[in-house]
Amino acid sequence: MGLAVLHSRGLSGMDAPPVTVEVHLANGLPNFNIVGLPEAEVKESKDRVRAALQNAHFEFPARRITVNLAPADLPKESGRFDLPIALGILAASGQVPSDKLKEYEFAGELALTGELRPIRGALAMTLKASRDGRAFVLPLPSAAEAALVKDATIYPARSLLEVCAHLTGQQALTLQQIETQVDIRSFPDFSEVKGQRHAKRALEIAAAGNHSLLMSGPPGTGKSMLAARFPGILPPMTDEEALESAAILSLTGGFKVECWKQRPYRAPHHTASGVALVGGGGTPRPGEISLAHNGVLFLDELTEFARPVLEVLREPLESGRIHISRAARQAEFPARFQLIAAMNPCPCGYLGHTNGRCRCTPDQVARYRGKISGPLLDRIDMRIEVPALSESELTAAADGEPSSDIQSRVVNARQRQLARQGQPNTILSPQEIERYCQLDAAGAALLKQAIGKLDLSPRSYHRILKVARTIADCAGKSDISSDHIAEAVQFRRFDKNQ
Template structure:
């Protein structure tokens, strides 16, 4: 048969669009044409496929005009994931394998010149998209990629190590093929690694009772957090231990987080069900932070999905990058729109930011500050009001004196704090079906459970401090979380009063 159709997938964000690899052999001047809006790395598959077939002892039709079409033609295709389906299509069109037996299989994999299969990015995202679409297909993937895809419940994933492993399954007679690894074609079992996630322990942090309490509230309610203090006070140390206070990831959350990491080629089985902590350098651009490019790729906020985004030295980030955080902080998603394509990525992260109070860093500490009031105002003014308005907790982290640092016992470990946070989060979910930070509009009034005295106290605080409606609602959600930590059915004055202490605009005289 001179025409063969092989099924594969192209990645557009977290969507896995179906791609039919059509291979046609015809008489004429020998040529190898690849069409269908293929990127440069896809067009280079011609040489990889040719060498892989010859070095595997298979026949390459040198005397034929080979045309490979990646349909649909208006869908961009990138990466080396189409090497394997193109090679399979050439073999089927030339009669070396039975093309009719390819039905029900989908192929993806990059070929080395020797015929070995190399992993491709996005395998988990592909498997997850197939499950969401209800497509029952047998995925044939290289080592590394196959183990990722098999994490999705119900997925039928086959691992192939070499091109010959695939050919043996579909060849009419395999006697003439070279001997190869008998374990090369393997159906992988579903399941995830059993190793528990591990994080740095909060017991390493001495003192800082106020900051530790703020971390516990943020973890229990899903709130964003800003730590302000002099250099060496422990802001980064606290932030790096924050992920260990969050509730254990569900299977659905772990799959979503891993799928985004798989798109960027960052997923490792050892990090399964471990909440990511992204900490980009303050020189990163807005595109690196929120995503972009052509085709669109996820940024740091999406790679921190269901995890923590830690922005150290917050005022040093480019203004455009910080302002781009405003929408995903509210919605939990980011939409990357380009002239030819539009992609949407999840970005439900918890923001933990840290900054010094002034350029030299010593304002309000025991050491003398060298900054003028104008310099302090200009430095703090790099953070816009709308961005600060979206950060729920503003916490001062003072420097510890040497005796307190050296003589204090270890702080409370992460495990009991995480248990309290998980219990408070569970109370919120039983009551309203979501964490407190996700409450919107009428849900806040319905589930806040604000006592009359607490309502009056919040009204007075909001009026005197000139808060916006968003700030008032965020204080109310933080107070609801504090009440959940105390297992209180209603929000009382004490809960609101504590929440008010965490709501402060940066003053010049901190």
């Protein structure tokens, strides 16, 4: 009888719990069983492993083979266990030595030829594996992203034969090197946008303080154009932020090494479901809000989204995380995204337009705007109008500031926030607001007046203070004045004026 024990990793949300792959060969009628709560794709690995071993000219034992994936109560999914199962069979049958198996963790899907195919979640698994002090053997396409984890030891392999040659000492695998050459994604430039100075100013403030923003205006006024350029003025990502975002994208197989340190920009269609936005499924996967972690989530045509779909954004907008609970599984994903949304002012879109084309009744307009609930609207920091351009603005040459100039001011404002409180203004707690958002006498009087006239909720009050703090940071001021309060109040009034 033969027994081999190898190490691998499962996936449960953002976690990658260790999985011990135990392979036992016993006398009896030839049989191949996999136990340990395997799902369909894991059960199917029996056929892939058998064909891969035979095509790689190894002997497939005509014995009773039992593979146990421990712990038994953790569901196992995907084809990542193909490689450790195949190696376990070879080690248990004496075809490869088993003395070095404990030094490595293995993951990879096998083709019938014995070639290794990429797996999803390689980066998330490596984050955990590196803490346990073991090297990780991965398919070549997955190794590049896994090597982004600092101090991780990654061995890329093209095939089962290469892994076996490494274990037998015939030809060692080469350590994966960190890819330092990346293609810097070029977002469209703000200099191409004509007019809309107020909207550009609002977007600069939103970028500086990481605030959410809702734009309302007629069709063709540049809302989508502005949103597409917004990521280009955000501060560069830190190593920690980049690793968090890359790990989430790795769970869906959507991470590309050449996009390292580029802020995510997600723009789901308005037909997206609630599960598509927040994540879920039988095996919980991250949704758009998590895929936009540390980046931008742009929701165009906001009022065309189903109202129940929009309501799922309320909790993550506050907490920056999403908890997904299903009957058999629970998962938690980070979701610190920056919401940029756009909508028309009425069903036809031309309310307030100079062409006078709108014929919507007040009742129709109220129902249209009512698709966005008050609690959700209250959680959006800034709300602005994007009016139609005049004839002179439309025909004039574009002369706006380039994104690089705006970004430099945004970076300076963000650095002031990090030096003062260690985080962007938008996530200040009520206690921190009291400490860092002190007003002068004129500013306090103006804000008190705004509370009475606009009937502000406590949440709106706090958000105005956060935006005012960001405006002061953009101006290089340590104190919040009445001018900063006045501008912050204006960024919450478009729904009151229409």
